[in-house]
Amino acid sequence: MSRLSLAEINRRIAGLEAKLNKKPKVKGASVLTSIDNAPNTYFLRRPTGLAGLDYHLGGGFPAGGLCYLSGPDGAGKTFLIYKTAAMCQKIYGDRATICIGCSEAAPDHFFMRKAGMQIEIPEKMMAERVQWRKDMGLPPFTKEELALLRSNNVGNVEILRGASGEEILKGVLDCFKDGCFDLIALDSVTACLPEADAGKTMDQNQKRAAAAGLVTKFFQHYLNATTGYSKCNLTTVLFSSQVRSNPKKSEVSAAIAKYVPEYAAAGAWAAKHGKLIDVLVKPGKSAWERMVEAPNQAALEELIEKYSKVKLKTTKKIKYEIVKGKAGTHEGIAGEFDFNFLDNDLQKNDPNIQLTNDHRDLIFEGMLKNVIRETEGKLSLHQPTPERPMIEGFAEIPGWQALIDAMKADASLELFVRRLVLAGGGVQCAFV
Numbered sequence: 001m002s003r004l005s006l007a008e009i010n011r012r013i014a015g016l017e018a019k020l021n022k023k024p025k026v027k028g029a030s031v032l033t034s035i036d037n038a039p040n041t042y043f044l045r046r047p048t049g050l051a052g053l054d055y056h057l058g059g060g061f062p063a064g065g066l067c068y069l070s071g072p073d074g075a076g077k078t079f080l081i082y083k084t085a086a087m088c089q090k091i092y093g094d095r096a097t098i099c100i101g102c103s104e105a106a107p108d109h110f111f112m113r114k115a116g117m118q119i120e121i122p123e124k125m126m127a128e129r130v131q132w133r134k135d136m137g138l139p140p141f142t143k144e145e146l147a148l149l150r151s152n153n154v155g156n157v158e159i160l161r162g163a164s165g166e167e168i169l170k171g172v173l174d175c176f177k178d179g180c181f182d183l184i185a186l187d188s189v190t191a192c193l194p195e196a197d198a199g200k201t202m203d204q205n206q207k208r209a210a211a212a213g214l215v216t217k218f219f220q221h222y223l224n225a226t227t228g229y230s231k232c233n234l235t236t237v238l239f240s241s242q243v244r245s246n247p248k249k250s251e252v253s254a255a256i257a258k259y260v261p262e263y264a265a266a267g268a269w270a271a272k273h274g275k276l277i278d279v280l281v282k283p284g285k286s287a288w289e290r291m292v293e294a295p296n297q298a299a300l301e302e303l304i305e306k307y308s309k310v311k312l313k314t315t316k317k318i319k320y321e322i323v324k325g326k327a328g329t330h331e332g333i334a335g336e337f338d339f340n341f342l343d344n345d346l347q348k349n350d351p352n353i354q355l356t357n358d359h360r361d362l363i364f365e366g367m368l369k370n371v372i373r374e375t376e377g378k379l380s381l382h383q384p385t386p387e388r389p390m391i392e393g394f395a396e397i398p399g400w401q402a403l404i405d406a407m408k409a410d411a412s413l414e415l416f417v418r419r420l421v422l423a424g425g426g427v428q429c430a431f432v
Contacts, residue, residue: 096155284317
């Protein structure tokens with residue numbers, strides 16, 4: 001059989017496009033189209049603000065797709081959601097649009113602020129904290145602190161709730177299809193149960209199966225909206241999801257067990273294929289635990305010196321691993337970051353104290369990528385080209401703290417440094 005002529009191929013394809021696109025299920029959608037009419041949205045990323053993690057993610061979570069934050073209780077999944085939301089506010093300012101779905105508990109305003117989100121604390125919650133400080137004999141909030149807590153939200157921050165899993169997931173789907181949000185985060189998808197099962201007494205296996213069935217139905221509708229079938233969508237969706245200990249690890253020999261994953265994912269099979277990236281988050285050991293386990297005095301002194309320098313006396317490590325990677329990421333990459341337990345009750349109840357030192361870590365990452373250099377205590381910024389020439393206007397910065405203070409005062413400078421550091425590591429992406 002002879003090959004069709006180019007004219008005949010073009011005629012047939014044009015006919016198929018006309019036929020398939022004549023009456024799509026969604027008005028105005030294209031079932032079949034040329035590849036140059038189907039742009040990819042993944043170059044745009046939503047960073048977390050954690051320099052190492054963002055580098056491993058290819059700049060952040062991709063726009064126009066759904067990603068998972070998986071892990072056991074207390075691992076840091078909710079914290080990473082709030083961190084990503086905080087960076088959306090920093091990037092877009094008053095134009096930021098964020099939707100946070102709550103299926104397990106009410107939003108934690110003070111924890112959001114400690115993760116960097118710029119939100120207004122409801123007056124009732126303010127009054128409770130003011131009274132608590134008074135009862136405990138602690139110093140009251142200063143006028144500046146009160147003004148900051150009462151400042152308006154940056155951008156639009158919406159909270160999505162529902163009486164059942166169906167209502168919550170339908171809300172997520174409707175918000176995603178609309179396309180007006182930069183970020184939609186559901187914390188957590190594992191807690192979503194169908195309305196018919198929400199009031200029943202069920203064991204864990206039944207609950208997992210019910211939730212998995214509900215999530216499968218969600219993906220059946222979601223995938224139509226994320227492939228560009230009806231329109232280009234730039235909304236990033238983040239789901240947090242519980243994992244459970246992997247029973248197979250105890251069923252094999254010790255020699256094999258070290259190669260078996262510690263945790264097994266919970267949830268729908270459809271989610272395995274529908275998500276672009278899955279980040280497994282695991283709790284690490286605190287600085288104190290690592291000091292107790294130091295093998296000798298020299299190792300102990302080295303740890304003490306390290307943590308006294310960074311002034312995080314009660315840190316723990318949060319570990320992460322990319323267990324599924326698409327859209328410019330790679331599976332199997334692992335890393336960690338410091339999370340600051342606060343030293344005393346006054347710090348714990350000060351919503352303006354951050355739980356991670358993002359600017360310090362950004363400078364450190366920049367030094368690893370050789371775009372930030374230190375000479376005799378002074379910093380300089382360098383182009384991400386192979387020659388690494390110095391950037392005019394960024395020579396002889398008087399130390400780490402000077403650069404940190406400058407980035408805190410000017411969000412555009414911080415974003416410039418973030419893009420520079422990513423480019424220094426070979427990551428190409430956009431934030432806006």
